Amino acid sequence: MSDAPALALSNVSKSFGAVRALRDVSLELFAGEAHALAGENGAGKSTLVKTLAGVHRPDSGQVLLNGEPVVFAGPADAQQAGVAVIYQEPTLFPDLSVAENIFMGRQPRRSLGRIDRKAMHDATRELFGRLGVALDPEQPSRGLSIADQQLVEIAKAISRDARVLVMDEPTAALSGNEVARLFSVVEALREHGCAILFISHRLDEIFELCQRVTTLRDGEWIASEPVSGLTHDDLVRRMVGRELGTLYPKQDAEVGEVALQVERLTREGVFTDVSFEVRRGEIVALAGLVGAGRSEVARAIFGVDRWDAGAVSVDGVRLPAGSPTAAMGAGLALVPEDRRQQGLVMELSIERNIGLTGLRDLRKGVTISRKAERDRAKDWAVRLRLKFARLSDGVGVLSGGNQQKVVLAKWLATGPSVLIVDEPTRGIDVGTKAEVHRLLSELAGQGIAVLMISSDLPEVLGMADRVLVMHEGRLTAELSRAEATEESVMTAATGRAA
Amino acid sequence: MTTATAPPEQVSPARSARNLVDLVFRARELSLVIALAVLVGVTAGVNGNFLSSQGVQDILLNTSILALLAVGQSMVVITRNLDLSVGSVVGLVAFVTGDFLASGGGIVPAVLLGIAIGAGCGLLNGLLVSFCRVPALVVTLGTLYVIQGVDHYIAHGRQINAVNLPPGLLSLGNGSVLGVPYLPLITLVIMLAIGYYLRSYASGREYYAIGSSPEAARLAGVPVRRRILTAYLVSGCLAGLAGVLWLARFGTVIADSAHGWELLVVSAVVVGGVAITGGVGSVYGAALGALLLTTIGSALVVLRVNSFWQQAITGALLLLAISVDRVLALRVARLLRNRSRHG
Numbered sequence: 002m003s004d005a006p007a008l009a010l011s012n013v014s015k016s017f018g019a020v021r022a023l024r025d026v027s028l029e030l031f032a033g034e035a036h037a038l039a040g041e042n043g044a045g046k047s048t049l050v051k052t053l054a055g056v057h058r059p060d061s062g063q064v065l066l067n068g069e070p071v072v073f074a075g076p077a078d079a080q081q082a083g084v085a086v087i088y089q090e091p092t093l094f095p096d097l098s099v100a101e102n103i104f105m106g107r108q109p110r111r112s113l114g115r116i117d118r119k120a121m122h123d124a125t126r127e128l129f130g131r132l133g134v135a136l137d138p139e140q141p142s143r144g145l146s147i148a149d150q151q152l153v154e155i156a157k158a159i160s161r162d163a164r165v166l167v168m169d170e171p172t173a174a175l176s177g178n179e180v181a182r183l184f185s186v187v188e189a190l191r192e193h194g195c196a197i198l199f200i201s202h203r204l205d206e207i208f209e210l211c212q213r214v215t216t217l218r219d220g221e222w223i224a225s226e227p228v229s230g231l232t233h234d235d236l237v238r239r240m241v242g243r244e245l246g247t248l249y250p251k252q253d254a255e256v257g258e259v260a261l262q263v264e265r266l267t268r269e270g271v272f273t274d275v276s277f278e279v280r281r282g283e284i285v286a287l288a289g290l291v292g293a294g295r296s297e298v299a300r301a302i303f304g305v306d307r308w309d310a311g312a313v314s315v316d317g318v319r320l321p322a323g324s325p326t327a328a329m330g331a332g333l334a335l336v337p338e339d340r341r342q343q344g345l346v347m348e349l350s351i352e353r354n355i356g357l358t359g360l361r362d363l364r365k366g367v368t369i370s371r372k373a374e375r376d377r378a379k380d381w382a383v384r385l386r387l388k389f390a391r392l393s394d395g396v397g398v399l400s401g402g403n404q405q406k407v408v409l410a411k412w413l414a415t416g417p418s419v420l421i422v423d424e425p426t427r428g429i430d431v432g433t434k435a436e437v438h439r440l441l442s443e444l445a446g447q448g449i450a451v452l453m454i455s456s457d458l459p460e461v462l463g464m465a466d467r468v469l470v471m472h473e474g475r476l477t478a479e480l481s482r483a484e485a486t487e488e489s490v491m492t493a494a495t496g497r498a499a
Numbered sequence: 500m501t502t503a504t505a506p507p508e509q510v511s512p513a514r515s516a517r518n519l520v521d522l523v524f525r526a527r528e529l530s531l532v533i534a535l536a537v538l539v540g541v542t543a544g545v546n547g548n549f550l551s552s553q554g555v556q557d558i559l560l561n562t563s564i565l566a567l568l569a570v571g572q573s574m575v576v577i578t579r580n581l582d583l584s585v586g587s588v589v590g591l592v593a594f595v596t597g598d599f600l601a602s603g604g605g606i607v608p609a610v611l612l613g614i615a616i617g618a619g620c621g622l623l624n625g626l627l628v629s630f631c632r633v634p635a636l637v638v639t640l641g642t643l644y645v646i647q648g649v650d651h652y653i654a655h656g657r658q659i660n661a662v663n664l665p666p667g668l669l670s671l672g673n674g675s676v677l678g679v680p681y682l683p684l685i686t687l688v689i690m691l692a693i694g695y696y697l698r699s700y701a702s703g704r705e706y707y708a709i710g711s712s713p714e715a716a717r718l719a720g721v722p723v724r725r726r727i728l729t730a731y732l733v734s735g736c737l738a739g740l741a742g743v744l745w746l747a748r749f750g751t752v753i754a755d756s757a758h759g760w761e762l763l764v765v766s767a768v769v770v771g772g773v774a775i776t777g778g779v780g781s782v783y784g785a786a787l788g789a790l791l792l793t794t795i796g797s798a799l800v801v802l803r804v805n806s807f808w809q810q811a812i813t814g815a816l817l818l819l820a821i822s823v824d825r826v827l828a829l830r831v832a833r834l835l836r837n838r839s840r841h842g
Contacts, residue, residue: 056718077720092718094711096778097704105708105719108701115699144831 005068007032007196008053008084008165013062015048017398022048025062026222028198028215030165035187035197037207037228040217041240041402041430046200049217050169053198054086055079085163087171091150095143100125102142103157128156133182146292148179155183159190166190167198172206184210202430204233216240237431252442256466257281258316260450261333261419263302266311271297272474275311279419279450284441286465287454289494293471295454296338299421303335304328315419329358334417336408338424338454344408345396352378352392355410381410386436402433409440420444423454438464458487470494527772531787535794542798549801556680558790558797560673560748563682564589564741566789568760569767570690571737573785574697574730576768579710579777580628580635582731585738586760587646588620592742593752594650597659600746606667613743614736620646621735625728647755654754661750672747682744686786689737694782706730710777766813767792770820792816 006029015023023045030036040046051057052064055073063070066082073079079086093102100121101108109120125138134152136145142153151171158166166187172180187210191197199211207214208228216223216239223239261279266272272294279285287295301308307323314320315331328335337343345354356363356374363373378392385406389399396407405425412420422441426434441464445451455461461468468485470478470493478493543550568585575582592613600609620642627638661669671681697703705726709716716723746752771788773780795816796809 054718075720076718077722080720086718088718092712092715094708094715094778096711096774097707101704101708105716106701106705106721108704110701114701116701116704 006030006065007067009065009068010049010052010059011063011065013049013052013059013064015052015057015060022220023052023059024220026217026220027062028222028225030196030198032164032194032196033191034213035191035199035211037211037214038198038200038217039204039207039214039236039240041400041432044217044240044430045220046217047169048220050086050088050167050198050200053079053084053165053167055084080161083162083164084167085158085161085165086167086169087151087154087158088169091154093142093145093150093153096141098139099136099142099145099153100138102153103128103160107161124160125156128160131159132156132186152179155186159186163195165196165198169200170202171199172201172203180206204236204431207236208233240431252446254282254442254446254448256283257448260316261302261452262312262314262317263298264312264314266298266301266308266313268297268301268306268308271306272301272471275471275476277469277476277479279452281418281448281450282445283466284445284451284453284464286461286468287452287471288456288458288461288468288490289471293494294474295471296423298471299335299423299452299454302328303333303421305335329415332416332418334358334412334415334420336405336412336420336422336425338427340401340404340408344411345404347397348395350393351382351387351389351396351399351407354396354407355381355414358411358415377414378410381414385410385413385440402429402437405429405433405437409437413444417449419450419452421452421454424456425453426455426457426460434460458490461485461490462487528781528784528787531771531784531791535787535791538791538794538798542801546801549798552678554797554801556675558794559683560680561797562790562793563680563686564744564748565760565763565767565793566786567686567689567737567741567744568764569771569785569789570686570693570782571734572764573768573771573773573780573782574693574706575635575734576765576773576775577697577706577710577777577780578727578730579713580727580730581639581765581775582621582624582734583636583639583761583765584620584624584642584646585734585741585764586757586762587643587650587755588617588735588738589742589745589757589760590752590755591620591646591650591653592616592739593746593756594654594659594754596743597664597746597752598653600665600668601659601663606665606671609668610740610743614739617735617737617739617742618732619735620738621732622728624735625731628731629724629727643761647758651754656754659746659750659752664746664750668747669750672744672750682748685740685744690782690786693733697782702726707778710774710779712778763792763813764789766817770816772820772824774824775821 009027009029011027013023013026014021026045026049028049038046038049048057052059055076055078058072064073065071071082073082094105097105103125104121108116109124111117111120122138129136129138132152132155134149134156136149136152142150145153155171171183187197187199199207201207211228213225214228214231214236215225216236218240258281259278260281263278264276266275275298277285287298289295297306300306302313304320304323304325304327312319315328315333318331320331321327341347346357352375355378356369359377360369363369363377365373375392381387382389382392387406387410388403396404399407425441426437429437438460441451441453453464462485465485466482468478468480468490469476470480470490472494478489480489480493539550548554568589572582572585595616596609596613599612600606624639624642627633628635674681676684697706705716705721708719708721709723709726713723745757749756767789768780768785769775769788770791771780771784771786773785792813795812799806799809799812
């Protein structure tokens with residue numbers, strides 16, 4: 002470990018309009034150290050990452066590289082200086098090959114400055130070998146799963162021989178094996194003298210991987226300290242600044258009639274013979290590995306994709322295949338997995354997004370009443386405890402957790418009888434997560450049937466009245482609350498169940 | 500929870516998926532060649548003169564200018580932009596260089612003048628699109644009209660006549676070497692050079708990167724603005740050169756002589772498999788697209804089909820190309836998805 006930190010921020014502040022994203026924040030990353038950055042969504046973590054990456058320039062304060070103040074003119078500048086950033090959302094070129102994605106701008110050359118494709122593909126294969134990944138370097142990155150895209154990003158950073166590696170929630174979409182593999186690679190890099198900044202909402206990972214942790218809250222620096230000696234609760238307390246109630250507070254609700262009935266639903270090559278029902282007042286979890294076909298079932302029920310065989314009924318009324326309009330009319334609501342792409346119109350304001358599902362109800366004569374739209378948004382913003390500056394702000398400025406609340410508001414405003422939520426708390430901080438859970442529980446209490454797709458096992462076990470488990474497109478288990486344990490769910494999810 | 504991870508030895512599904520994608524993209528250029536072959540075969544069967552050396556030369560000559568413009572245009576389209584001003588640039592350059600030559604200017608200076616005018620127009624487009632961040636459609640629609648206006652102002656109702664032009668220029672437009680006319684040769688050389696550059700040079704690949712994902716390109720440190728500016732500059736220069744060649748080929752020009760060509764060029768590019776959303780396609784495909792559109796025009800004349808059908812057929816072809824792309828893309832996406840799931 003050298004004396005000067007490899008990369009540091011000193012008293013950095015950054016504002017966007019009226020929102021102060023970072024206030025007087027300092028951070029030191031040393032070579033050979035894995036440093037965690039903890040904080041709720043909206044705490045300023047992403048802004049901090051972008052400042053290190055040269056995307057944002059601080060309003061005041063300095064970025065220090067090996068103790069010397071630097072000003073990154075842009076992302077290219079920061080990369081040149083050996084800072085590699087893996088963003089939350091993979092930033093790949095879908096039309097280009099995996100190898101080109103990794104080596105864009107730094108392709109191996111042969112005579113006359115031409116690209117040496119063979120060397121590039123060999124180097125990519127070698128990188129993937131080190132990562133233990135089976136990807137074809139010449140395959141286009143379009144069509145890769147998020148997990149694979151993330152691995153390409155990691156390979157890119159490693160190929161840059163980065164001295165500082167910043168990872169903004171790299172594990173959010175990775176499987177257990179992949180996380181373990183990533184950690185071993187990161188560990189090797191760290192021992193090699195690389196400085197690591199690691200962001201994750203999974204506190205276990207912070208304790209497993211990192212030596213020190215810096216906590217941010219509402220854009221302010223709270224603490225930088227060694228991880229050893231801290232407990233989970235200590236860390237959570239620093240992040241939220243208050244004690245948390247119990248997570249997963251599913252209250253018992255009166256279970257009523259069948260609201261959603263799915264019979265032998267099949268979409269060829271995607272899922273087969275899926276049957277289940279969800280009653281009013283129930284929360285049913287749909288668990289399984291990523292790629293088991295859970296989201297696809299939800300999309301088919303809601304009519305986004307057509308089904309090939311089977312039937313779906315809501316409150317006893319059969320739905321036609323492939324019609325989201327009919328599904329909405331029947332009282333279905335779907336909060337999709339990918340809120341940025343599918344859940345929200347990022348360019349529109351908060352109120353407009355919330356209003357989208359109810360444009361007919363907001364009419365006054367033939368035009369939309371701005372007041373009705375605003376009232377509706379205001380009402381839901383209060384009910385869901387949305388944190389925002391103005392309702393007319395674009396949803397893009399909100400943190401992930403607050404964006405998710407806007408999606409929820411948008412659908413709850415339709416007064417659904419069946420609510421399907423796909424990964425409702427992915428990438429959401431602990432505090433907001435508890436709020437989302439409380440909310441889902443309340444909704445069930447009001448007689449709404451909730452189908453929750455989740456990859457978060459404690460969430461599944463804590464929230465669900467019943468757990469359905471899918472494996473490779475088929476339902477492999479239906480477990481009651483009493484039967485559902487980490488082991489029984491995982492057994493069914495990996496297809497080992499009898 | 501966890502993803503099903505493919506064990507490392509299973510490279511084959513990924514590989515076959517890639518071959519599939521490769522096939523689809525190659526299929527585009529292949530299907531253009533097949534369509535051309537069928538078209539030429541049928542037309543030649545009805546009228547043998549279609550394949551006479553004169554007939555073939557005519558088609559090549561007619562294709563050259565369109566293909567040259569399509570090559571420049573595809574560079575712009577690959578970056579997810581558009582250049583609608585090329586038709587106006589051709590018209591302006593044809594007239595201005597015509598004036599210059601008629602008043603005794605040399606041929607080489609005239610060619611340079613034409614390219615310089617084109618470069619100026621391209622630079623203007625590029626600066627407005629890349630640095631002022633005005634959408635390309637609006638910028639180039641604006642410059643289309645402005646350049647057209649300047650052209651009319653300079654021409655003032657006059658006409659450039661072939662008799663006033665130096666014979667050297669006219670032989671450039673209609674002469675040939677070893678039976679191959681100059682014009683297609685010029686286009687071929689430029690197309691190969693740009694095609695090779697875009698494929699084999701790091702900076703060339705960056706045009707595709709920008710079109711594929713502008714945000715990712717910015718984060719990867721690609722000089723996005725400079726590349727877009729260059730794409731417009733190249734498109735402008737080639738349009739300038741095309742203007743001089745236009746004058747050389749037709750000899751007699753009035754103001755705004757390539758009126759409406761911008762849309763023909765964009766059609767050729769899209770029919771040739773360059774995605775209008777950027778990131779995909781090649782200049783070879785675009786040039787083939789230009790060849791196909793021109794051949795259809797000639798074939799209709801030989802087959803004595805009323806010429807207004809040509810536009811309808813161009814339009815239909817455009818729709819066909821776009822729908823085929825869409826369907827193929829969906830197919831490929833589904834196959835890739837299934838393979839990655841079950842592989």
